[in-house]
Amino acid sequence: MKKQQNKSLDPVVVITIGVVFIAIAISMVLFQSGTEGFLNDSGTMGQLMVAFITGITTGGLSCLAVQGGLLASSLAHQIEQDYAGQISGGKKSKQGPVARTSSAFPIFLFLVAKLVVYTLLGAFLGWLGSYFAISPMSRAILMILIGLFMIGNGLRMFNVHPIFRYFSIEPPKFITRYIRRTAKGTDTFTPLFLGALTIFIPCGVTQAMMATALGTGSLMMGAALMFAFTLGTSPVFFIVAYLTTELGARLEKFFMRFVAVVVLILGLVTVNSGLNLIGSPLSLQNMILRLTAQDDARGLLPSESSSAAETPASQPVAVDGEIILNVKNDGYFPTTLKAPADRSLILNLVTNKTYSCARDFVIPSLNVYQLLPDTGTVQVDLPPQKSGTKMNFTCSMGMYTGVILFE
Amino acid sequence: MIKKTFKVPDMTCSNCAMKLESLEDSLDGVKEINASYHRLEMVIEFDESKLTDEQIVAAVKKKGYTAIIA
Numbered sequence: 355m356k357k358q359q360n361k362s363l364d365p366v367v368v369i370t371i372g373v374v375f376i377a378i379a380i381s382m383v384l385f386q387s388g389t390e391g392f393l394n395d396s397g398t399m400g401q402l403m404v405a406f407i408t409g410i411t412t413g414g415l416s417c418l419a420v421q422g423g424l425l426a427s428s429l430a431h432q433i434e435q436d437y438a439g440q441i442s443g444g445k446k447s448k449q450g451p452v453a454r455t456s457s458a459f460p461i462f463l464f465l466v467a468k469l470v471v472y473t474l475l476g477a478f479l480g481w482l483g484s485y486f487a488i489s490p491m492s493r494a495i496l497m498i499l500i501g502l503f504m505i506g507n508g509l510r511m512f513n514v515h516p517i518f519r520y521f522s523i524e525p526p527k528f529i530t531r532y533i534r535r536t537a538k539g540t541d542t543f544t545p546l547f548l549g550a551l552t553i554f555i556p557c558g559v560t561q562a563m564m565a566t567a568l569g570t571g572s573l574m575m576g577a578a579l580m581f582a583f584t585l586g587t588s589p590v591f592f593i594v595a596y597l598t599t600e601l602g603a604r605l606e607k608f609f610m611r612f613v614a615v616v617v618l619i620l621g622l623v624t625v626n627s628g629l630n631l632i633g634s635p636l637s638l639q640n641m642i643l644r645l646t647a648q649d650d651a652r653g654l655l656p657s658e659s660s661s662a663a664e665t666p667a668s669q670p671v672a673v674d675g676e677i678i679l680n681v682k683n684d685g686y687f688p689t690t691l692k693a694p695a696d697r698s699l700i701l702n703l704v705t706n707k708t709y710s711c712a713r714d715f716v717i718p719s720l721n722v723y724q725l726l727p728d729t730g731t732v733q734v735d736l737p738p739q740k741s742g743t744k745m746n747f748t749c750s751m752g753m754y755t756g757v758i759l760f761e
Numbered sequence: 762m763i764k765k766t767f768k769v770p771d772m773t774c775s776n777c778a779m780k781l782e783s784l785e786d787s788l789d790g791v792k793e794i795n796a797s798y799h800r801l802e803m804v805i806e807f808d809e810s811k812l813t814d815e816q817i818v819a820a821v822k823k824k825g826y827t828a829i830i831a
C-alpha cells in the first residue's frame with residue numbers, strides 16, 4: 355500500500371505534470387491577457403501558437419537529439435553517485451525512488467535555464483532584427499534568406515549534397531570542450547549552467563526558429579516567440595530525457611527525416627512569403643493571380659461560373675475615385691481588384707474584427723506599409739497608374755496577397 | 762605523439778562531432794581530438810605507445826560511428 359502511494363507521488367510525474375501545466379498556463383496568459391500591446395498586432399497570437407506547437411512536436415525531439423546527450427551524461431554521473439551512496443549506506447529498499455528524485459530535479463533545472471536563456475536570446479535577435487526590418491523590402495530579403503537557410507538545413511538532413519553540411523553551425527571547439535567538461539559536474543548548479551550553455555548548440559529546428567525571431571524585428575515578439583517554442587520543447591524533452599537516453603538515439607533515427615520535411619516545407623513557405631512581400635511575380639500566389647487574371651482578361655473565365663462574392667470580374671470599377679478592399683482574418687477580398695487607369699484613386703481598406711496579419715497591409719511597389727485598426731476604415735492614396743499595371747498587395751508576413759488591375 | 766585523420770562518414774550533425782571529441786576524456790593516450798561534421802572527419806593526436814588505430818576505431822564504434830583511416 356505504502357509502496358503504491360510512493361509510486362503515484364513520484365516527483366518525476368509531479369514535475370512532468372507541473373511543467374506541462376505551467377506551459378499551458380503561461381501560454382494562455384500570453385495569448386489571452388495583456389494582448390492589447392504587441393500580441394494583438396499582426397496575428398502574432400497565431401504565430402506564437404505555431405512556435406509552441408513546433409516546439410512540442412518536432413522541436414522537442416530535435417533538441418533532444420542534439421542536447422540530450424549532455425544532460426544525460428551529467429545525470430548518469432549523478433545517478434551513479436546516488437547508487438554508490440545508497441549501496442554504501444546499505445538502504446537497498448529506497449534505491450529506486452531516491453535515484454529518480456535526484457534525476458528529475460536536475461532535468462527541471464536544466465529546462466528552466468534553457469527557457470530563460472532562449473527567451474533572452476529571442477529578445478536579442480528580435481531587437482537585432484528591428485534594424486533590418488525598417489522597410490518591407492529589407493524584411494522580405496531577411497525572410498528569403500531565412501527561408502533559404504531552412505531549406506539548406508532540410509536538404510542537409512536528407513544528406514542531398516556535402517555542401518549542405520555547411521548550413522549546420524559548428525560551435526567553436528573551446529565552447530564544445532568547455533560544455534563537455536562542465537557536464538561532468540554533479541552539483542545543483544551544473545544542470546542549471548548546462549541548460550544555459552545549450553544556447554551554443556541549438557538544434558536545426560531551434561536555429562530555424564532563431565532565424566524567425568530575427569525576422570520579427572521586435573524585441574518583445576522575438577522573446578515571446580523563443581519562449582513559446584522553448585516552452586513547447588520542454589515537456590517532450592523532460593519526459594524522454596528522463597526515461598532514457600537510448601530512446602533519444604532511436605528517436606533521432608526515426609524522426610530526423612520527419613523533422614527534415616517540416617523544415618523544408620517551412621523554408622519554402624518562408625521564401626514564398628518573402629517573394630510576396632517584395633511583390634515578386636515568382637511567388638506562388640502571384641503566379642496564380644496573374645494566370646487567373648490573364649484568363650479573365652481573355653474571357654477564358656466565364657463570369658457566371660463563379661460566385662459574385664469572389665469573382666474578380668464582378669468587382670465594380672471605382673465609384674467617385676474610390677475603391678474598396680475588405681481586409682478579413684483569412685485575407686483580402688476581392689483578391690483581384692479592378693481600378694481605372696490614369697487617375698488618382700483612394701483605396702479604402704475596411705477591417706471588421708480583423709486580428710490576423712492581414713491587418714499589416716503592404717503595397718511593395720509604392721512602399722506603402724499600413725497597420726490597420728481591428729475594426730474601421732483606412733484610406734490609402736494611389737497615384738495614377740498606366741493601363742495594364744498590376745499592383746500587388748500583401749500582408750507584412752507575405753501570407754495573404756492580392757492584386758489591383760488598372761485598366 | 763602522432764596525428765592521424767579518420768573519416769567518419771556517418772556523422773549527421775555538429776553534435777556527432779562533439780560526441781567523438783568526448784573520446785579525449787575516456788581514451789588513454791589521446792592528447793587532442795578535433796572532429797568536424799562539415800568534413801566528416803576527426804583528427805586525433807595520440808601516443809602510439811599507448812593506443813593503436815584499432816583501439817581508436819573500436820572506441821568510435823562504441824560511440825555509434827564508423828571510423829576509417831584516411
